[in-house]
Amino acid sequence: MKILIIEDEPALGSAVRDRVRQAGHVADWFRTLTDGRAALKASAYDFLLLDLGLPDGNGRDLLREIRRNRSSLAVLITTAQDQISDRIAGLSEGADDYIVKPYDLDELVARIEAVSRRYTALPDNIVVIDDVEIDLSRRQLGRDGQTIDLSAREWAIVELLARRPGALCSREQIEDALYGLSDDVESNAIEVFISRIRKKTGPGLIVTVRGRGYSLAGSSSR
Numbered sequence: 396m397k398i399l400i401i402e403d404e405p406a407l408g409s410a411v412r413d414r415v416r417q418a419g420h421v422a423d424w425f426r427t428l429t430d431g432r433a434a435l436k437a438s439a440y441d442f443l444l445l446d447l448g449l450p451d452g453n454g455r456d457l458l459r460e461i462r463r464n465r466s467s468l469a470v471l472i473t474t475a476q477d478q479i480s481d482r483i484a485g486l487s488e489g490a491d492d493y494i495v496k497p498y499d500l501d502e503l504v505a506r507i508e509a510v511s512r513r514y515t516a517l518p519d520n521i522v523v524i525d526d527v528e529i530d531l532s533r534r535q536l537g538r539d540g541q542t543i544d545l546s547a548r549e550w551a552i553v554e555l556l557a558r559r560p561g562a563l564c565s566r567e568q569i570e571d572a573l574y575g576l577s578d579d580v581e582s583n584a585i586e587v588f589i590s591r592i593r594k595k596t597g598p599g600l601i602v603t604v605r606g607r608g609y610s611l612a613g614s615s616s617r
């Protein structure tokens with residue numbers, strides 16, 4: 396997943412960003428609502444970790460904006476405001492979960508995964524292409540019954556394509572899913588990752604449409 400963190404405490408923000416990346420996700424961290432809004436316009440995120448007490452306003456204002464736009468972005472509020480009324484207000488305005496500071500980073504990652512499963516728990520969560528099986532719930536790929544180890548970014552590409560059956564994903568879309576806004580991207584990075592996936596799964600899994608992007612080969616779901 397690509398996760399946006401809006402947290403104004405420097406030590407906590409950097410620790411959360413590093414732990415989220417360690418869990419295999421792409422993460423951008425900003426300290427103000429202004430920068431957070433700009434990031435949401437510049438990139439497509441799957442998940443938002445949102446502090447409420449920020450230097451330039453209350454995170455609930457951004458939450459209301461997101462829900463007014465009917466965005467399906469998953470939102471977990473992180474805040475020092477531990478009154479029940481604050482929790483109820485955040486949840487009623489569209490937050491998916493609420494965690495109170497100070498919190499354990501491992502618990503935070505577990506909550507991210509739990510909320511994410513609600514958004515990705517689709518009826519067809521296993522995609523089969525010839526002898527390759529992609530399990531989106533477990534984040535696993537197997538071939539002939541054997542699990543194939545993928546790096547976080549290799550899996551991110553497979554997942555991105557598997558969730559868009561029959562659709563093309565451009566190089567730019569894949570880069571956006573794999574990298575944070577401040578990351579340097581090598582010009583041939585996507586091609587390198589695609590090549591590695593093909594070596595592990597066989598050449599028939601990912602189809603290249605020259606000049607347009609990539610898609611999965613014909614697939615069935617269950």
